[in-house]
Amino acid sequence: MRKLLSGNEAVARGAWEAGVEVATAYPGTPSTEIVQALAGYPEVNAQWSVNEKVALEVASGAGYAGARSLCAMKHVGLNVASDPLFTLSYTGIQGGLVVVTADDPNLYSSQNEQDNRHYARAAKLPMLEPSDSDEARRFSKTAFALSEKYDCPVLLRLTTRISHGESLTELEERKMGPVLKKFDRNPSKYVMLPGYARPRHPLVEERMNRLKEFAETFPENRIEMGDKKIGIVSSGVAYQYGREAFPDASFLKLGMVWPLPEKLVKKFAGQVEKLFVVEELDPFLEDNLRMMGLDPVGKEVFPLCGELSPELVKQGVSGKGSVREINFDQAIPQRPPILCPGCPHRGVFHILKKLKVFTCGDIGCYTLAAQPPLNALHTCLCMGAGIGQSFGMEKALGKDARVVAVIGDSTFYHSGITALADIVYNRGKGTVLILDNLTTAMTGRQGHPGSGLDIYGQPSPVVELEKLVLGLGVKRVTVVNPYDLPLLEKVIQEEMEADEPSVIIARSACVLIPQFKGVRKKPVRVDREKCDGCKICLQLMCPALTWEAKTEPGKKRKGYARIDPLQCTGCEICLQVCNEAAICREDQ
Amino acid sequence: MKPAAEVTNVLMVGVGGQGIILTSSILAAVAAESGLVIKKSEVHGMAQRGGAVSSHIRFGQKVYSPLIPAGEADILFGSELLETCRWLPYLKEGGKIIASLQKIDPPSVFRGEKPYPEGLVEKLKAKDPQLIAIDALKEAVGLGDARVAGIVLLGSLSKILDFNLQLWLDKVKEMVPKKAVEINLKAFQRGRELAGP
Numbered sequence: 001m002r003k004l005l006s007g008n009e010a011v012a013r014g015a016w017e018a019g020v021e022v023a024t025a026y027p028g029t030p031s032t033e034i035v036q037a038l039a040g041y042p043e044v045n046a047q048w049s050v051n052e053k054v055a056l057e058v059a060s061g062a063g064y065a066g067a068r069s070l071c072a073m074k075h076v077g078l079n080v081a082s083d084p085l086f087t088l089s090y091t092g093i094q095g096g097l098v099v100v101t102a103d104d105p106n107l108y109s110s111q112n113e114q115d116n117r118h119y120a121r122a123a124k125l126p127m128l129e130p131s132d133s134d135e136a137r138r139f140s141k142t143a144f145a146l147s148e149k150y151d152c153p154v155l156l157r158l159t160t161r162i163s164h165g166e167s168l169t170e171l172e173e174r175k176m177g178p179v180l181k182k183f184d185r186n187p188s189k190y191v192m193l194p195g196y197a198r199p200r201h202p203l204v205e206e207r208m209n210r211l212k213e214f215a216e217t218f219p220e221n222r223i224e225m226g227d228k229k230i231g232i233v234s235s236g237v238a239y240q241y242g243r244e245a246f247p248d249a250s251f252l253k254l255g256m257v258w259p260l261p262e263k264l265v266k267k268f269a270g271q272v273e274k275l276f277v278v279e280e281l282d283p284f285l286e287d288n289l290r291m292m293g294l295d296p297v298g299k300e301v302f303p304l305c306g307e308l309s310p311e312l313v314k315q316g317v318s319g320k321g322s323v324r325e326i327n328f329d330q331a332i333p334q335r336p337p338i339l340c341p342g343c344p345h346r347g348v349f350h351i352l353k354k355l356k357v358f359t360c361g362d363i364g365c366y367t368l369a370a371q372p373p374l375n376a377l378h379t380c381l382c383m384g385a386g387i388g389q390s391f392g393m394e395k396a397l398g399k400d401a402r403v404v405a406v407i408g409d410s411t412f413y414h415s416g417i418t419a420l421a422d423i424v425y426n427r428g429k430g431t432v433l434i435l436d437n438l439t440t441a442m443t444g445r446q447g448h449p450g451s452g453l454d455i456y457g458q459p460s461p462v463v464e465l466e467k468l469v470l471g472l473g474v475k476r477v478t479v480v481n482p483y484d485l486p487l488l489e490k491v492i493q494e495e496m497e498a499d500e501p502s503v504i505i506a507r508s509a510c511v512l513i514p515q516f517k518g519v520r521k522k523p524v525r526v527d528r529e530k531c532d533g534c535k536i537c538l539q540l541m542c543p544a545l546t547w548e549a550k551t552e553p554g555k556k557r558k559g560y561a562r563i564d565p566l567q568c569t570g571c572e573i574c575l576q577v578c579n580e581a582a583i584c585r586e587d588q
Numbered sequence: 589m590k591p592a593a594e595v596t597n598v599l600m601v602g603v604g605g606q607g608i609i610l611t612s613s614i615l616a617a618v619a620a621e622s623g624l625v626i627k628k629s630e631v632h633g634m635a636q637r638g639g640a641v642s643s644h645i646r647f648g649q650k651v652y653s654p655l656i657p658a659g660e661a662d663i664l665f666g667s668e669l670l671e672t673c674r675w676l677p678y679l680k681e682g683g684k685i686i687a688s689l690q691k692i693d694p695p696s697v698f699r700g701e702k703p704y705p706e707g708l709v710e711k712l713k714a715k716d717p718q719l720i721a722i723d724a725l726k727e728a729v730g731l732g733d734a735r736v737a738g739i740v741l742l743g744s745l746s747k748i749l750d751f752n753l754q755l756w757l758d759k760v761k762e763m764v765p766k767k768a769v770e771i772n773l774k775a776f777q778r779g780r781e782l783a784g785p
C-alpha cells in the first residue's frame with residue numbers, strides 16, 4: 001500500500017513500524033509534525049517536553065531501559081540537546097534511540113542556518129539523510145536497527161523541503177524489536193565518571209571504524225552510473241535537485257552522511273571524469289572528500305548560503321549563467337506575516353514603544369513586533385536569551401538603563417527559568433515581562449507545562465507561572481490584562497523603577513485557541529465624524545484596521561480609519577490609542 | 589496534457605488562511621490516485637499569520653525535485669490577485685492561469701502607504717490570453733459559505749487537467765470537512781461551469 005505522506009509523517013510512520021514506544025519533542029518548525037504524528041499511534045507514548053535537552057534525556061532514559069525511543073527537534077534545538085547527546089555517544093543505549101534534527105536552509109522559520117551534519121562528526125555518531133518521504137520512513141526504521149547494533153543514538157537529518165515535502169510512501173506493518181525492557185545496572189557503561197568514561201572513548205572510536213566499514217556496503221549508499229563526464233556526490237534534497245538538473249549524470253547517492261564510505265567514494269571518483277559535490281549549506285561532504293585526497297568541485301561554484309535549487313545546480317555544474325533570473329515585480333507589495341487581529345501581544349508592544357524602553361526579546365509570534373511600524377523589540381538571539389541579555393545590559397549600562405526582557409510563556413518554560421534565577425541570585429533589578437497566551441502559538445498551538453493540556457489535548461497538571469516565579473525568589477510579581485493599556489503602562493513603569501527584580505505576567509489567550517472564546521467581544525467601529533485621519537491607530541498593525549483614503553471639501557483629513565467587523569475581535573486596543581475618541585463600541 | 593514522460597507543474601499561491609494547503613492536497617491526492625508519481629512542497633511556519641503561501645505540486649512518471657524550477661510552471665493557480673501576479677515569473681511560456689479576482693490588502697496597502705496595484709488582470713492576460721479569472725469569493729458567498737472559494741477555483745482547474753471527474757469528486761468528498769461536503773461539491777461544480785466548456 002502506498003500513501004502520500006510528508007517527510008515528517010513518514011519519519012513517524014517508520015518509527016512506528018520499527019516499534020517505537022516513547023517519543024518526545026519540543027515543537028519547532030520544521031520538525032513539529034513528527035512527534036505530533038506519533039501521538040496519533042496508540043502504541044506510542046508521546047509527549048511535548050519542556051525543551052529539547054529534557055526531551056532527549058527522557059527519550060534516552062527510555063532507551064537505557066530497553067524501549068525504542070525517538071526524539072525530534074529543529075536544528076537549533078540540537079544545540080540545546082547537545083549536552084546529553086555528546087555523552088550518550090559514550091554510554092550508548094539498550095533500546096534503539098533515534099534523534100531527528102530538521103535543518104532549515106533559507107531560514108523559513110529560524111534564527112540561523114546552521115548545518116547539523118557537523119554534530120554527527122563532533123559527537124561521533126552515525127547520521128542518515130533521506131531525500132524523499134519513503135526514504136524518510138525507511139531510514140527511520142534503519143536508524144533504530146543501527147542504533148541497537150552499534151549501541152549508540154543515531155541521528156536522522158531532515159531539511160525543510162524533506163520535512164514539509166510530500167511524496168508517495170510505502171507502508172509496512174509494525175514489528176517490535178528483540179530488546180528486553182529492564183534496568184541495566186552497569187555503572188561502567190552508564191555512569192560517566194572520568195574513570196568510567198575514559199575507557200569508553202576508545203570504544204567510541206572503534207565503533208566509528210566499524211560504522212565506516214558498514215557504510216561501504218550500506219545499500220542506501222549507492223553508485224548510480226550514468227554519463228561518466230559528470231559525477232555528482234550528493235544526499236538529501238540536494239540529490240533530487242542534482243537529478244532534476246542532470247538526469248543522465250553519474251551519482252554517488254549517500255543515504256548515510258556520517259561516517260563516509262571512503263572506498264566507495266574513491267571508487268566513484270575514479271570512474272567519472274569530473275567530480276562534483278552537490279550539498280546545501282556547508283562543504284561538509286566536500287571537506288571530507290578533500291581529506292581523502294580527492295579534489296571535487298563544490299562550494300567554489302555552489303552557494304554556501306540558502307537553499308539549493310535545480311537551477312543553481314545546473315549553473316554550478318555547467319559553469320554557465322543558466323539560472324533563469326526570477327524577476328519578481330518590484331511594484332507588487334510584500335506580504336509579511338503579522339500579529340493576528342486581537343492578538344494580546346499588540347498592546348504590550350505599543351506601550352513599550354511609548355515608554356521608549358529597550359526590549360530584549362525572544363522567540364515566538366511576538367518577535368514580529370520588531371518589524372515596522374511597531375519597532376518595539378530590539379533583540380532576539382535564541383530561546384530564553386532575552387532575560388540574561390537584559391541583565392547583561394543592566395550590568396553594562398547601570399541599573400537605570402531602561403531595558404526590559406520580554407518572553408513568551410512556552411519560551412519561559414523552555415529556557416527562561418534558569419536565567420531568571422540568575423538575576424535573582426546576582427542581585428539584578430531587571431523587569432521581565434512574560435507574555436502568557438496559554439499556548440505555544442508560533443508552531444501551531446501546542447501545549448506546555450503552564451497550558452494545562454498535554455500532547456493529546458487532554459487536561460494535564462499545571463506548573464503555575466506565578467508560583468514558579470515566586471519560588472525563584474522574585475518578590476514583585478504582577479499579573480495584568482494585556483488589553484488594559486493604562487494599567488499596563490503604569491505597572492511597567494513602576495516595576496522598572498523598583499529596586500529589585502520583578503516579573504509582569506501579561507495573561508490572555510492566543511486568539512486561535514478555544515479559551516479565547518470568553519475574551520472575544522463585539523467588533524468596534526470608527527465614528528467617521530470624529531476620525532481626523534491621524535493614522536495613529538494604524539501604527540498598531542492590526543489586520544482588521546485599515547485606511548480608506550478620501551479627501552472631502554472643507555476637511556483637512558485625507559481619509560479615515562476603517563474596521564473590518566469580520567476580523568475585529570473587539571480587543572479595544574485601538575480604541576484606547578485613539579486621541580479623538582473616534583473608535584467606539586458597537587453600542588455607542 | 590503532456591506526453592506521459594513529462595512532469596506537470598502546478599503552482600498554487602495565495603494568502604495564509606485561504607485554504608491553499610487543502611486545495612493542493614486534493615490535487616496531489618487526485619494525481620497520486622491516478623497512478624502518477626507526485627511531489628508536493630510548501631513552507632509552513634509563519635503562514636498562519638496572514639503571510640503569503642505557495643505550494644508546488646509536480647506529477648508525472650518520474651519526479652525528482654520537489655520544487656518547480658522558475659519559468660516552468662504549467663499552471664499558475666492563485667486565490668488572491670496580487671499573489672498570483674507575484675508568482676507570474678514562475679509560469680512558463682504558454683502556461684495557463686487560473687486566478688481568483690479576490691483582493692486581500694497586504695499591510696502596506698491596508699495601512700494606506702501604497703495603493704493596491706492596478707491592472708493586474710491585464711498583466712495576467714498578457715501572459716495567458718485564455719486566462720480563467722473568476723470571482724471565486726463572490727461565487728462562494730453566493731453558495732452560502734465564503735470558505736469554499738478555493739474549491740470553486742479547484743473546480744475550474746479540474747477542467748484543464750486530464751483527470752477522471754469521479755476521482756476529483758471522491759477526493760473533494762473525502763478531504764473537505766465532513767459537515768460541508770454538499771456545499772463543497774456544489775462549489776466544485778460551479779467552478780467547472782465557470783471555466784467554460
Ligand code: SF4
Nearest residue numbers: 340343365441510511
Ligand atoms: S497566533 Fe496567537 S500569539 Fe500568535 S499572533 Fe496570533 S494571536 Fe498572537
Ligand code: SF4
Nearest residue numbers: 342542568571572574
Ligand atoms: S479592536 Fe481594534 S485593534 Fe482590536 S482587533 Fe479590533 S480593530 Fe484590531
